[in-house]
Amino acid sequence: MSAGTDLGIVVRDGRFAPAADEAFVAIESAEEAAGIGNRAIEVANAIAAEALGPHLASIPAIAIRFPAFNDGRGFSLARQLRRLGYKGTLRARGHVLADQYPMALRCGFDEVEITEAQAARQPENQWVDAYQRIRHNYQDRLKYGAA
Amino acid sequence: MYTYNEFDEAFVRSRVAQFRGQVEKRLDGSLTEDEFRPLRLMNGLYLQLHAYMLRVAIPYGTLDSRKMRQLAHIAETWDRGYGHFTTRQNIQYNWPKLKDVPDMLDALADVGMHAIQTSGNCIRNVTSDHFAAAAADEIEDPRPTAELMRQWSTDHPEFQFLPRKFKIAITGAPNDRAVVKSHDIGIRMVRGDNGEVGYEISVGGGLGRSPFVGKVIREFLPKADLLPYLESIMQVYNLSGRRDNKYKARIKILVHETGLDEIRAEVEELFPQIREEFTHPSDELLAAIEPHFAPPAFVEKPLGDYEAALAADPLLRSFVETNVVAHKHPSYAIVTISLKPVGGTPGDATAEQMRVMADIAERYSHDELRISHEQNVILPHVAKADLPAVHAALRDAGLGTANVGLISDIIACPGMDYCALATARSIPIAQEISTRFNELKLEHEIGQMKIKISGCINACGHHHVGHIGILGLDRAGVENYQITLGGDGAETMTLGERAGPGFSAEELVPALERLIDAYLKVRRDRQESFLEAYRRLGVAPFKAALYPDQAKDAA
Amino acid sequence: MARPFVPKIITANDLLEGDVIYLTAEGRWSRTYEDAVVATTQEEADDLLRKAEAQPDRIVGAYFVDTAVDEDGTPKPDHFREVFRATGPSNYFLGKQADA
Numbered sequence: 001m002s003a004g005t006d007l008g009i010v011v012r013d014g015r016f017a018p019a020a021d022e023a024f025v026a027i028e029s030a031e032e033a034a035g036i037g038n039r040a041i042e043v044a045n046a047i048a049a050e051a052l053g054p055h056l057a058s059i060p061a062i063a064i065r066f067p068a069f070n071d072g073r074g075f076s077l078a079r080q081l082r083r084l085g086y087k088g089t090l091r092a093r094g095h096v097l098a099d100q101y102p103m104a105l106r107c108g109f110d111e112v113e114i115t116e117a118q119a120a121r122q123p124e125n126q127w128v129d130a131y132q133r134i135r136h137n138y139q140d141r142l143k144y145g146a147a
Numbered sequence: 148m149y150t151y152n153e154f155d156e157a158f159v160r161s162r163v164a165q166f167r168g169q170v171e172k173r174l175d176g177s178l179t180e181d182e183f184r185p186l187r188l189m190n191g192l193y194l195q196l197h198a199y200m201l202r203v204a205i206p207y208g209t210l211d212s213r214k215m216r217q218l219a220h221i222a223e224t225w226d227r228g229y230g231h232f233t234t235r236q237n238i239q240y241n242w243p244k245l246k247d248v249p250d251m252l253d254a255l256a257d258v259g260m261h262a263i264q265t266s267g268n269c270i271r272n273v274t275s276d277h278f279a280a281a282a283a284d285e286i287e288d289p290r291p292t293a294e295l296m297r298q299w300s301t302d303h304p305e306f307q308f309l310p311r312k313f314k315i316a317i318t319g320a321p322n323d324r325a326v327v328k329s330h331d332i333g334i335r336m337v338r339g340d341n342g343e344v345g346y347e348i349s350v351g352g353g354l355g356r357s358p359f360v361g362k363v364i365r366e367f368l369p370k371a372d373l374l375p376y377l378e379s380i381m382q383v384y385n386l387s388g389r390r391d392n393k394y395k396a397r398i399k400i401l402v403h404e405t406g407l408d409e410i411r412a413e414v415e416e417l418f419p420q421i422r423e424e425f426t427h428p429s430d431e432l433l434a435a436i437e438p439h440f441a442p443p444a445f446v447e448k449p450l451g452d453y454e455a456a457l458a459a460d461p462l463l464r465s466f467v468e469t470n471v472v473a474h475k476h477p478s479y480a481i482v483t484i485s486l487k488p489v490g491g492t493p494g495d496a497t498a499e500q501m502r503v504m505a506d507i508a509e510r511y512s513h514d515e516l517r518i519s520h521e522q523n524v525i526l527p528h529v530a531k532a533d534l535p536a537v538h539a540a541l542r543d544a545g546l547g548t549a550n551v552g553l554i555s556d557i558i559a560c561p562g563m564d565y566c567a568l569a570t571a572r573s574i575p576i577a578q579e580i581s582t583r584f585n586e587l588k589l590e591h592e593i594g595q596m597k598i599k600i601s602g603c604i605n606a607c608g609h610h611h612v613g614h615i616g617i618l619g620l621d622r623a624g625v626e627n628y629q630i631t632l633g634g635d636g637a638e639t640m641t642l643g644e645r646a647g648p649g650f651s652a653e654e655l656v657p658a659l660e661r662l663i664d665a666y667l668k669v670r671r672d673r674q675e676s677f678l679e680a681y682r683r684l685g686v687a688p689f690k691a692a693l694y695p696d697q698a699k700d701a702a
Numbered sequence: 703m704a705r706p707f708v709p710k711i712i713t714a715n716d717l718l719e720g721d722v723i724y725l726t727a728e729g730r731w732s733r734t735y736e737d738a739v740v741a742t743t744q745e746e747a748d749d750l751l752r753k754a755e756a757q758p759d760r761i762v763g764a765y766f767v768d769t770a771v772d773e774d775g776t777p778k779p780d781h782f783r784e785v786f787r788a789t790g791p792s793n794y795f796l797g798k799q800a801d802a
């Protein structure tokens with residue numbers, strides 16, 4: 001369980017796993033990222049991606065907060081971080097629906113972390129189903145000519 | 148016309164299956180209503196005043212007889228035998244049951260249609276010129292670009308949860324029939340310095356509570372750069388658009404508050420980075436789509452009988468004068484079928500009428516139909532020689548109303564007869580206006596006139612750009628109608644000005660009669676339209692006619 | 703000075719059918735406006751709304767709305783919006799007016 005939240009279920013490859021005791025250090029501004037060193041960070045979806053740019057190489061994991069499922073800023077932020085060359089783990093943390101899981105993955109997230117309450121309402125099979133839908137999409141065809 | 152390939156087919160089928168699952172999840176409680184709502188909205192399903200409403204996209208307004216017949220079939224099987232064509236080239240069914248909606252969506256998929264992204268805070272159905280590929284003034288058919296944007300925006304993973312809805316329109320002609328500058332992104336196809344065709348991109352247009360005319364953010368965008376450029380605008384908007392107040396969440400407010408130059412700078416900075424992600428330039432993608440929109444094989448037919456019929460039949464003559472315009476092929480014409488019969492509901496068609504229109508299109512219009520934002524149906528490619536037969540068939544089905552562009556060709560949103568957001572009714576107002584001016588037999592005398600009615604500030608009825616705009620409001624529990632004057636939705640887009648205090652439902656039509664009377668008195672001659680007279684004279688003579696008591700007081 | 707409380711009823715749409723429905727005194731749902739239970743205090747109205755919202759598997763979009771009340775206590779729609787909801791659209795004979 002991560003400190004200070006009631007999250008707790010991580011979805012990876014469509015499967016549930018309890019969140020390990022990962023220490024994500026909450027960062028409120030990009031400047032704070034400078035002194036973080038080799039640690040995982042958690043950021044709000046309003047943080048400027050470019051400001052994190054210089055520190056990205058040393059940060060192993062970034063959790064982007066999803067305060068509400070209908071706040072889609074995290075999707076764009078994830079894409080920007082990937083475009084800046086971020087290679088570490090990206091986690092969407094907060095209110096993300098099973099139906100949004102393929103979107104999150106396609107924007108560059110590796111995993112999603114939800115509350116146990118939500119996991120109870122949207123059990124693993126819904127995430128497995130959603131996981132299957134990641135491949136069939138227009139954007140890959142238009143971007144890379146992939147089928 | 149674009150026909151679905153295996154990918155499109157599989158995609159919409161999987162979306163239907165997904166929605167079927169979402170309905171089940173809603174019913175078994177694994178989705179709350181708060182969570183289900185945006186998902187059903189993404190599939191075009193609203194909850195309206197009396198029932199659910201399913202909004203089906205007619206991408207860029209183009210369809211064929213098979214699709215139109217299926218729309219009729221759906222209306223009869225799961226709804227009440229009619230449909231309502233909207234100002235966004237959609238069709239709305241007003242009475243579906245939740246449990247039937249997945250079946251309706253499957254029936255749509257059978258003919259390559261869907262209801263995806265006709266609602267919700269995502270990129271909506273891309274609209275376009277209803278005369279595309281037929282109009283004599285066109286630079287290029289805008290529909291391949293519109294189809295490319297449909298594919299790109301459909302299920303785009305990054306842009307499904309924007310601050311607010313997002314509308315894109317494109318025209319390929321200098322005469323703008325798609326009101327592009329009232330859209331979040333408005334695109335005009337233009338020629339560059341070397342004669343090559345590209346796009347002029349505007350952002351931040353919109354009607355609603357705070358209306359704005361779109362501003363040009365890029366004067367010339369090469370075709371190759373289209374998708375990465377659009378994606379750059381979307382990314383700036385998704386990250387910076389306001390989410391604290393839904394009335395300030397559209398991109399028009401972001402552009403207004405931040406300033407066009409700064410938004411442009413942000414977009415241009417992102418653009419080269421995003422372009423790198425696209426291995427295929429957009430012009431290549433377009434080239435693959437263009438063959439779907441190859442022009443039909445036009446045939447020359449002798450015009451002798453047509454000219455004789457025109458000379459002999461005054462009804463045909465009147466129909467041709469109002470409802471028929473020039474086609475780029477000299478022996479063809481574009482026919483507009485008016486869905487505005489006297490006293491009728493603007494934009495409604497019965498299942499039977501849809502079938503008649505499908506039959507006529509199949510036989511006489513190279514199997515093509517269009518839906519216009521003015522809530523009419525277009526037969527884009529009719530040989531002039533066939534006009535008498537087409538007119539006769541339309542008349543038989545109650546579709547021969549000769550009033551396109553006249554005072555009874557009214558745009559009206561559903562208003563409080565259906566819409567949950569409405570503050571007043573629109574439909575009965577439209578019915579009354581068309582009935583009254585038909586009685587007065589003044590319609591042709593008045594000439595070009597666009598009345599547009601919205602049942603609330605959201606402005607789905609485009610009242611800001613009506614020559615006469617009418618906005619229905621709730622004033623202390625009573626319907627009240629505000630009039631705006633001098634609006635224009637064409638390439639010379641202008642927002643109308645509020646004339647003064649509103650009118651009750653009973654006072655409204657008499658006020659309009661006074662207004663029209665004043666116009667007939669002050670116009671230079673029959674050639675000077677209401678809008679032209681308004682532009683020449685300003686608001687004063689019209690205000691005086693609307694508010695005679697105030698005029699007297701002032702005197 | 704506090705304004706006098708305007709009596710309220712609870713209305714919603716049926717989850718499956720979409721129809722306009724009204725909460726009754728028995729905590730069930732009726733398609734007829736006149737069957738609605740009338741709240742005469744804000745506490746009552748809040749309480750009824752909570753009861754309504756506890757049935758998410760049956761209804762959607764519950765809200766309370768001011769109502770007129772006959773001498774015999776029967777609620778009658780007051781605002782024109784509720785009149786239309788209780789009747790149907792004015793352009794076609796559909797909705798509740800046709801089901802009656």
Ligand code: SF4
Pocket residue numbers: 560561562563566567568569570601602603604605606607608
């Ligand atoms: S303008 Fe208002 S009343 Fe009319 S359809 Fe739009 S939201 Fe509804």
